[in-house]
Amino acid sequence: MFYIHKISWAKWPRSAVPLARIPADAVTSDLRTRENRLSFWRCGCADEIEEAALAIAAAGEQIGRLDLVWIEDGDEALRPESFSATPGKTAFSAWRSRHFDLLVRDFEGLGRVAEAVRDAVLAKQYRRFGRSRVLRLLAGGIRSGIVQPEALSARLRERMEAVLATDA
């Protein structure tokens, strides 16, 4: 089982630096907590990462590039007792139950998550979905009915309507 989180790949270090040398921007940008919580999506296996990308894209307001990192269940940073299931706000309804909030109580906890993301990036446990790939995933999801257009954000729905009208 894996937990997937959205990051900006280029912000993370390219070598195995210690925690104290992880760039501050990487942490403050990609691990920005809200009410001491970080958003993750749970995957049963690595093959599901495309579905995770669709779920995250269908929760957004823009069609854009996505960098998704995955951390294995059992990592010290992801203690089971720290997870709470909170329905994901995505138009990919089947994946709403795959969303979890990780409670990050303090600086030490945040540091553990940062180390886990650093290690995952260095181990190439990430995947980049380019803009056109994200667009294809969304279009395919809408056409197949697994993504409900009415549940998309207004901006994204408008954009997808234009794309699908062009393709028709």
Add this chain to the structure above:
Amino acid sequence: MPSESSLTIASSGAPHRAEPKIDSERTVIWSEKRPLFLSGPEEGLRAHRQWAQRSALLFNDWLLALRHLAETRVAVSEEEESDALTPGRPEGQPLAEQDSAVRTLLLRLDMAFDAEPLEACVWHPAEDLLAAALEPDSSPAVLRAIRDRCLDADRPVFASELLRCLARLPAPGSESWRCGLVRDALSSGTLEVRDAALEAADAWADAAVLRVLRSHRDSDPEFQGHIESVIRDRES
């Protein structure tokens, strides 16, 4: 710049228009949108007020001008400072309209990115600022200023976020402008800026931009792999 005095800025109340007033205890400045109350030594406040009146024409908002003064100590020319401090000189003489528009845009972009980092697939206020400035037609001055900021080696995070935001517009500027920007940003020494250039290239996908990607050889093999992935994606 006038010598710094203790400057307290507060704003409140409903929109109102009136002439500025100075009394013995505080200065009340009415902006176009809301009253601003300043307190401090009167002499310093008078100079600040005069500067802000001129700056308001640059920034089109007194509160914005005063915050900029307080927080960034913006580099005004000696002439502007002299104008602000010389009694009797006509106030409100505007700078060139283009310079004013560019400065306002850059300042507002600064503030937008400071307030909120750019997140993938999440709308950012800077998009609307850029769209308003660049669509349907963009002035050469604005394009030049945006390009310079995207290539500013002293502020790579702002540069990369600005470029990534530009990538959200369908076709800013001309094809040659986009191509030149991507080419030059790919030459940045900062990976974040180069990665932002790749995102822009993927979004715009002009034929000339894709040629730039094909001819680029990056020193980072992993990033080069991302470039080739975009090229394959576009060619498929």
